[in-house]
Amino acid sequence: MKRLLKYLHNYRKESILAPLFKMLEAAFELFVPLVIAALIDRITDFSQTGDRSFILKCFALLLILGLVGLVSSCTAQYFAAKAATGFSKELRHDLFAHLLSLGYPEIDRLGTSTMITRMTADVNTAQNGVNMFLRLFLRSPFIVAGAVVMAFTIDAFSAGLFVGVVILLFLAVGLIMRSNIPLLKKVQTKLDGVLNLTRESLSGARVIRAFTLEEQTASHFREENGDLSRIQQKAGRISGLLNPLTYVMINLGIVFLIRLGGIRVSNGALTTGQVVALYNYMSQILLELIKFANLIVTINRALASANRIGDVFEIPSEDASGDPKRQQDLPRNTETPAEAAGTDRKDKTAHIEFRNVSLRYHENSDEVLTGISFRAEKGQTIGIIGGTGSGKTSLINLIPRFYDATGGQILIDGTDIRELDRTELKKRVGIVPQKAVLFSGTIAENLRWGNPGATMEELDEALRLSVAEDVVRAKGGPDAVIEQNGRNLSGGQRQRLTIARALVKKPEILILDDASSALDNMTDLKLRTNLRELSANPTVFIVSQRSSSVMGADLIIVLDDGEAVGMGTHEELLKTCEVYREIYETQFKKEA
Numbered sequence: 038m039k040r041l042l043k044y045l046h047n048y049r050k051e052s053i054l055a056p057l058f059k060m061l062e063a064a065f066e067l068f069v070p071l072v073i074a075a076l077i078d079r080i081t082d083f084s085q086t087g088d089r090s091f092i093l094k095c096f097a098l099l100l101i102l103g104l105v106g107l108v109s110s111c112t113a114q115y116f117a118a119k120a121a122t123g124f125s126k127e128l129r130h131d132l133f134a135h136l137l138s139l140g141y142p143e144i145d146r147l148g149t150s151t152m153i154t155r156m157t158a159d160v161n162t163a164q165n166g167v168n169m170f171l172r173l174f175l176r177s178p179f180i181v182a183g184a185v186v187m188a189f190t191i192d193a194f195s196a197g198l199f200v201g202v203v204i205l206l207f208l209a210v211g212l213i214m215r216s217n218i219p220l221l222k223k224v225q226t227k228l229d230g231v232l233n234l235t236r237e238s239l240s241g242a243r244v245i246r247a248f249t250l251e252e253q254t255a256s257h258f259r260e261e262n263g264d265l266s267r268i269q270q271k272a273g274r275i276s277g278l279l280n281p282l283t284y285v286m287i288n289l290g291i292v293f294l295i296r297l298g299g300i301r302v303s304n305g306a307l308t309t310g311q312v313v314a315l316y317n318y319m320s321q322i323l324l325e326l327i328k329f330a331n332l333i334v335t336i337n338r339a340l341a342s343a344n345r346i347g348d349v350f351e352i353p354s355e356d357a358s359g360d361p362k363r364q365q366d367l368p369r370n371t372e373t374p375a376e377a378a379g380t381d382r383k384d385k386t387a388h389i390e391f392r393n394v395s396l397r398y399h400e401n402s403d404e405v406l407t408g409i410s411f412r413a414e415k416g417q418t419i420g421i422i423g424g425t426g427s428g429k430t431s432l433i434n435l436i437p438r439f440y441d442a443t444g445g446q447i448l449i450d451g452t453d454i455r456e457l458d459r460t461e462l463k464k465r466v467g468i469v470p471q472k473a474v475l476f477s478g479t480i481a482e483n484l485r486w487g488n489p490g491a492t493m494e495e496l497d498e499a500l501r502l503s504v505a506e507d508v509v510r511a512k513g514g515p516d517a518v519i520e521q522n523g524r525n526l527s528g529g530q531r532q533r534l535t536i537a538r539a540l541v542k543k544p545e546i547l548i549l550d551d552a553s554s555a556l557d558n559m560t561d562l563k564l565r566t567n568l569r570e571l572s573a574n575p576t577v578f579i580v581s582q583r584s585s586s587v588m589g590a591d592l593i594i595v596l597d598d599g600e601a602v603g604m605g606t607h608e609e610l611l612k613t614c615e616v617y618r619e620i621y622e623t624q625f626k627k628e629a
Contacts, residue, residue: 124163
């Protein structure tokens with residue numbers, strides 16, 4: 038929580054004024070029982086004295102105390118709410134920016150549902166904790182301590198009862214909180230699981246219906262939700278002991294107080310008004326301790342959420358400087374100076390070169406890529422083909438450093454990519470991912486993501502090259518609105534527009550990761566023909582499971598279980614690579 042307190046720096050004034058006004062309200066509240074005591078005693082003697090003016094003054098004073106207390110309370114609430122909402126605004130902004138800065142491995146480890154929970158529920162819980170802390174954390178102890186002190190000013194003998202009750206109440210509250218706080222942390226963890234299951238079920242609703250698994254999915258959800266409910270109920274039952282236990286203790290204390298007060302009134306040591314004042318102070322202690330106990334629950338929930346948010350901030354981001362902290366653990370060039378001097382000049386000027394590259398997603402996991410080496414010159418088209426899970430996407434994800442190689446080197450123009458500025462590297466790369474993702478807005482807005490200053494002529498050219506002109510015409514032009522995630526478009530239309538978006542960027546390196554899987558053969562052929570007309574002459578990587586998509590490439594890399602089992606042109610691989618030949622013959626027989 039300490040590292041999150043910096044988000045209150047811009048609200049220091051509000052963070053100070055809110056508790057001060059709450060303590061001012063509490064001070065006025067502590068004077069009320071004294072005024073009532075004097076009023077009761079004077080009313081008791083009214084038949085003898087007939088002093089009506091004193092009674093009116095007491096009523097006026099009570100009204101003033103109430104109004105001033107109300108104004109103080111509203112002012113405190115205003116400042117506390119302003120500080121808490123400002124805190125959550127800045128925290129959520131930084132958290133979102135940090136999540137966007139994380140690399141693929143960190144995002145894979147966190148999971149989407151966890152990130153959403155941190156951004157929403159955890160930030161809201163932390164905001165509520167800040168609000169309650171500013172309003173009550175000083176007020177409640179001040180009222181309890183003040184009530185005990187005021188009781189001593191009235192009657193020290195009776196005040197001893199206050200001390201005993203307060204000690205017992207604090208012990209009861211402490212034991213309940215000690216049992217309840219671990220359960221509240223479990224609730225947050227279980228909530229992550231329920232949110233993850235809900236997200237999966239909603240995003241995969243069509244698949245669930247296609248396999249008629251509605252009942253099984255609902256049963257799984259009932260089981261997870263039941264576990265969450267059981268933990269919440271257990272935590273609720275323990276929290277539910279708080280109010281009855283404190284009420285019993287306070288009411289027993291009140292019974293003893295009234296009994297003791299009655300005896301001392303009979304002895305002339307106390308007046309009736311003083312007994313009523315002591316009763317009011319005891320009631321104030323009861324209410325404030327209940328508020329304080331609930332505040333402790335809220336603060337502990339906020340602390341648990343703050344720690345979960347802090348854990349996200351602890352994850353190192355993929356910064357623009359190349360993340361030297363992570364580079365320390367990565368392999369460097371293992372060539373000796375003599376070996377480097379003897380390296381062919383062409384190796385040094387190759388546009389992109391993989392040197393014995395390997396990849397593990399986690400430290401103890403198996404290698405998903407092993408010993409990949411090849412060279413791509415500027416303007417060449419590199420085809421990457423293989424079965425599902427062979428490592429095609431993993432390979433091309435290394436180029437923009439979505440993942441860092443755990444072995445070997447990747448060089449661009451002779452420079453290790455780990456020595457390049459991340460932002461500049463990504464500006465040189467245009468990527469069309471496997472899943473075509475578009476955002477709500479106009480077609481033109483989506484196309485300009487990589488080049489905000491692109492002219493309409495550049496957009497039209499990119500649409501022509503990506504065979505997407507008919508899509509734009511059918512939707513009414515570049516200013517036509519795309520719904521969230523492009524749901525008002527077909528799969529093929531989304532793919533063509535994402536290709537156009539990458540082309541508008543005019544990258545040096547263009548990566549098409551199975552980007553034509555939803556296109557028919559004629560459209561796919563036209564697209565590949567158009568890519569050869571690109572004026573920027575980029576190095577193109579085409580990842581596909583269809584041999585027809587890569588057969589015209591200058592170099593085809595055949596992957597099988599993370600290893601390069603063949604490299605060459607289409608004709609060479611038909612003769613030398615059994616895996617490629619099987620893929621080719623299977624697909625063309627199927628098409629025939």
